[in-house]
Amino acid sequence: MLDERIAAVPTGSVLDLVDLSQIPAKLQSARIAHMANEFQTTLEFSKQLYRFVRFDLGPNRAGRFLLIIHHAVFDGYSMLLMLQDLHDKVHALGKGEIPPAPAESTSVREWAAFLQRYSDSPEGIRESAYWTSLRWQDTRDLMDYPQGFLSNKSGKEAFRGTETEVSQYVGLEHSQFLLERGRLGSFSISDIVLTAMAHAIARVNGSKVVSFDLISNGRAPVFRGIDLSRTMGWLADNVPVLIELEDYSGVENKLAEFVKQFNAIPNSGVGFNALKYLSSDEKIRERMHAIPVPEILVNYIPDVSGAMSPHDKELKERPEQLQFRVAKESHGQTEPPADKGLHRASCATISVVKGRLSIVWNFRDNVYQKDTVALAASYWKEEMEQIIAHFQPRPSVAAQARRIGRYLSSSLRKNG
Template identity: 30%
Template structure:
């Protein structure tokens, strides 16, 4: 749903209460990292012994930190940040890696289709050109259309994936990186003579037309429109980009470049963006090569485990066929946590069991579905940002494209499991996924082994998907020129299309609050059913938060000690013995 950020309280920027006191930076490198962490996490100050995840960090924020550190002359990777979770530890490895040299010129030519792109074309949507992501921004009334056009042109030059084209042939779909077009896909729409009540529907009608106007083969797969609402009224800026060439992390990069680039141009300066990182073309080619490796083949047993067949279908209120799950019938139920609850989720909960936010959100999701299904197995298609460190010499921290991974996660949980046990169990199941799930798509779509592809295709398919999109308060903070607008950016998918999942759960943090959208088909489920699930999810989440804040909460799991290979029972026994001896 559309979040009215102005109606939400300002995010709390104070440092959370951690186990240790604040220790300020002592060296120039620590000072640089502390500044980057504070800025990215939206905090006033950060100590060198503060844990990244206990400050509210997540995997998407780690990519932003890496990008900013690299721009400051420090070489870091997300994997290093996950392995060295304080600034003091991170400083010891910063700058050790050699600088990666990425192509800085125009990238053109054929590009291998990635697994998520192959998944897209496998769906055979009725109108594949109409499957976008969009953002409608509120901008100052004096925004210059000439400068904006220059900016858009430079973004298309700099971010090569925005110039991708998709061609269908007898052998299937292909993608090609084209040269920049002479025409810039940027228009000005004058609505200044309309009344305020007339302007909103006019914006949404124009946005709907632009959403349907993309052409996969001719391109460009970007549309930009500046809506003039009058001299004293903030304008609106619409960006529509086909999902084949953009994802959630890419939007953060583009919004940052939009802000930086416009400020440079408006001051009469040449537009200068940070250096390019590994191209989408290069990444796709390396993925294709990695897909044939014996290392990837070792993951196959995990993805073909027999337990994956022990799943029950989701209950339906209306016994319609598969064709009933249409985009036209999609409805949405939106729920949220309070600012206080969200702060606890991000900054207090991780301290109890060394968890990350996806561990907690998926535990609550599993608890709700286990109760609904009456079984202890829940199959979920999990979306990840996909920028995984599986290949040496690759840096994707500032690369635009569709990198998303989509992979089935089988969660096992008993309805009677207490909160702490449930959280530790789901945490370990998620840590057991090889390389954060990227291998599933590689095996299914790029392995070039028909037998493996067929085995994976015949597995039970998840009917629910889950995607945590991360935190957006630092990307669109109140002091920036661009803010999220209250109006709709138009329908992003063709109403003629079909939906892959019966339920889609999308979560993000905006305005200091965790927002959750539950999307379903009114042909298959009643609104009351989905509202009950969404409220049940919040109840489960609040229970997990309360437990992690309680004195009896806390403990470790085997993934916290990867070199020991101990079971959970053995680990619990060992720590009980230590506590007994100390007591």
């Protein structure tokens, strides 16, 4: 059945050409944004899954290229792969060279067939026992108004709350210290970010058992003979994470215990939804469905700006060689505003913004009080800075004395 659904991918018009060359330049951006919104609404799962639009802005003006692809067949990682391939091809053609063929990897069809087999394998059955043995019943919600979440999912727009967000930024000095090193001791940035998240949640809801869903790109190299590193498709997945917290003495013990439990998740969590939806054993499917879906969705977006190939570095140093770059115009609305954020009680996105680690926490005001989410976000920042500060070198006594001396001298001059 999976095979049939994958084979029956509908297609429509591949490329639309829009001539805006006769429109005054100062009006072109607004027209592009308006038309982008209209093109976004043309995707339909049963008829049209992707659409590409080329806007001609006239002679001596760079055109615009709009890519619209349904999330059902594409994820963020796929977009990075496609843009990389597109850039390399355009760059090669611009130099009069034949574009290199991209490396092949496991296809979506092959991956789907593997997951089907895995869900019924002895290894898959053993994995199901891991998931059902965790203390899901001991977790607590952050939600102030659980009924509001049910109202949001009811489909009745009148009962929906207003989409809201809060944000926090780790200090620049702390952020740079972590980002420049890539890890602290034996702990990766991901270890630190997620440890801070688990402890922030616990500080708000008072529970020693914390859970959240973690967005994964679904391409971890965990199975022999499976290579998804260059596979385009919707492979991104949500992996439920449950951590039992104790009052550990010392930052490194806190980190080590989180990493120990996180690394105990079988196969990076790839099998969770395969067992939940594909297992032929009805009892396994029922037990997996009985596991509560965590209310908080965590989306950690690593900073990849430092992972540049020699060709990328050349382009950064000589930007005039770039064949295309992100346009200033809007790409249109990708989902109806009223539907945003309804599938999960809240979503915390952790990324790097202008050199600083940040958290942006989205929620609806009929599910949480703003103060509750703001407190959780501030605790995350506090946990991050405490962890990073633990690894930062302490100034020597002499350096501290010189700093105090400069401060006192400055104060005396001002008061003199």
